[in-house]
Amino acid sequence: MALLSVDRLTKAFGGLVAVSEVSFEIGQGEILGLIGPNGAGKTTIFNLLSGLLPPTRGAILLEGQDITGIPTFRRSRMGIGRTFQIVRPFDGMSVLENVMAPILARERHPGVARRQALEALERVGLTAEADLDPKELTLARRKRLELARALATRPKLLLLDEVLAGLNPVEVQEALPLIPRLRDEGVTIFIIEHIMAALMSVSDRVLVMDQGALIAAGTPAEVTANPRVIEAYLGEEATSA
Amino acid sequence: MRRPTALLLGGLAALAALPLVVTQTYLLHMVILILFYIALTAAWNILTFSGKVSLGHCAFFGLGAYTSTILLVKWGVIPWIGLLAGIGVSLLGALTMTVPLLRLRGPMFSLATIAYGEVLRRVAILWRDLTAGSEGLTIPFTPGVLNMCFTSKTVYYYMFLVLAIGAVGISYWLYHSATGFHLRATASDEEAAQALGIDTNRVQVVALMWSAGITGALGVFYAQYVYMIDPDLVFSGTLFAIQPALNGIIGGLGTVWGPVLGAALMTPLGEFLRSYLGHVRQGLNFFIYGVTLIVVVMVLPGGIISAFAALRARLGGGARRSSGEEAA
Numbered sequence: 010m011a012l013l014s015v016d017r018l019t020k021a022f023g024g025l026v027a028v029s030e031v032s033f034e035i036g037q038g039e040i041l042g043l044i045g046p047n048g049a050g051k052t053t054i055f056n057l058l059s060g061l062l063p064p065t066r067g068a069i070l071l072e073g074q075d076i077t078g079i080p081t082f083r084r085s086r087m088g089i090g091r092t093f094q095i096v097r098p099f100d101g102m103s104v105l106e107n108v109m110a111p112i113l114a115r116e117r118h119p120g121v122a123r124r125q126a127l128e129a130l131e132r133v134g135l136t137a138e139a140d141l142d143p144k145e146l147t148l149a150r151r152k153r154l155e156l157a158r159a160l161a162t163r164p165k166l167l168l169l170d171e172v173l174a175g176l177n178p179v180e181v182q183e184a185l186p187l188i189p190r191l192r193d194e195g196v197t198i199f200i201i202e203h204i205m206a207a208l209m210s211v212s213d214r215v216l217v218m219d220q221g222a223l224i225a226a227g228t229p230a231e232v233t234a235n236p237r238v239i240e241a242y243l244g245e246e247a248t249s250a
Numbered sequence: 251m252r253r254p255t256a257l258l259l260g261g262l263a264a265l266a267a268l269p270l271v272v273t274q275t276y277l278l279h280m281v282i283l284i285l286f287y288i289a290l291t292a293a294w295n296i297l298t299f300s301g302k303v304s305l306g307h308c309a310f311f312g313l314g315a316y317t318s319t320i321l322l323v324k325w326g327v328i329p330w331i332g333l334l335a336g337i338g339v340s341l342l343g344a345l346t347m348t349v350p351l352l353r354l355r356g357p358m359f360s361l362a363t364i365a366y367g368e369v370l371r372r373v374a375i376l377w378r379d380l381t382a383g384s385e386g387l388t389i390p391f392t393p394g395v396l397n398m399c400f401t402s403k404t405v406y407y408y409m410f411l412v413l414a415i416g417a418v419g420i421s422y423w424l425y426h427s428a429t430g431f432h433l434r435a436t437a438s439d440e441e442a443a444q445a446l447g448i449d450t451n452r453v454q455v456v457a458l459m460w461s462a463g464i465t466g467a468l469g470v471f472y473a474q475y476v477y478m479i480d481p482d483l484v485f486s487g488t489l490f491a492i493q494p495a496l497n498g499i500i501g502g503l504g505t506v507w508g509p510v511l512g513a514a515l516m517t518p519l520g521e522f523l524r525s526y527l528g529h530v531r532q533g534l535n536f537f538i539y540g541v542t543l544i545v546v547v548m549v550l551p552g553g554i555i556s557a558f559a560a561l562r563a564r565l566g567g568g569a570r571r572s573s574g575e576e577a578a
Contacts, residue, residue, distance in 0.1 A: 059445050085447035093445075099438040101504075102431075110435045111446035113428035122428070162447050 018067035042212035090164025098143035293464035301437030306363030312485035314469030340466025371485035386480025502553025
């Protein structure tokens, strides 16, 4: 059984259809990439999966259970974790406290939460920055904090929304190996990424969206050879490059 | 012993011994008022941990005061039982009237809460059978511990001291508990908090209940201190909704110690200006009070407490930076 199945998911904002009849599955332990031009509906898909937006039509099933009407915080506790494209650390909390907040949703004791938060920070290499204000971190470090916070919820499925965007090439090379390592630890990953080469190198399979619709799915090699994809997305990149 | 602990214990000892030094009735009344406002502001501030600024806390205050006083005057129920009933009615009021407002964001929530306090004031004026309307209710002077009624102001001083310590203690405990983390996360970014498994609706209700319950309890004690209550007094938005909000904003919203500081500074300032300048030119005291508010908010948008935080960061930050350089 797939970890997550999405059945004809549709989201319309008034007359604008941001996501149209999108269906796909994510297998346990998979790294699934999601690409598409700006405005294709990628982040909307994430917002629908995490429950921040209600779908207009369609269903979302986690391990066979329909979660379409379940509120966001409960989906998080059921195992859907996510990061945001624009990092959103909590104000007035240190890096460590930012990671403690989600842990305290299942673990009421601050001492235990603190220990687990330190472990999560260690996983993403932020131990030295634990007591800093997130505002003092570089963007690359803040993205890691975003990741540590999502990991602290112990997700089965982790939605990564452009965790590499805004990083310089060196930082990308440093951050990239984290993703397969997380999969090896048992986390299934669904990732949106603009940096093509990076996405293609880590993904088992890639979905391609354009104007709200799913236009292709397959291995990175299959997708990059697909004429529709080249036209919709890669073509645009190729001509601009 | 750690320095903050020593400081705290020293402060408490000084507070306990204060009535030995302050023997003038007026001054003792002032100190009681400060303690009262510290408790009220701390209670009010608990809701602002979640980012919601209420301007209608006079509703809970008045509900508490009226509940215990009506029970006492009409049916002779002792105020200690009235206290439990007052807390219960305040909680019920918060649950039925304020919880539905929590879905409103930012200023919308604040505005809606103003209406709630005002509606209750009108109800108290019109429901003459129960409240005696604008004439108000008078608590019979029958000294005794059971009657929560004392001849000596010193007893009231200790009563409000315990209340202030209790309210600030609950505020401190909540702030550092799991609930406090979730409230602060909710205040900062509700969607991100939800995506991280935090039930933002539930924690806001929890904060509101603590805040309203303590405010209602303070209404009961206040009624027992002033003996006479009427709708314009205990449902006064100025005294019991706006004032704690001002104290909180001046001291530092959403922190534990900011509101304590705000109440401790603004209460004597307001009283001093009123008694010394109120008769010089009508309104002069409010003018100076207002100017003080504007200046503090402009210079320190994070409240007075933020100045302390900045100072500590400068002192501690210098040391940390130099150790960082050694590491590099």
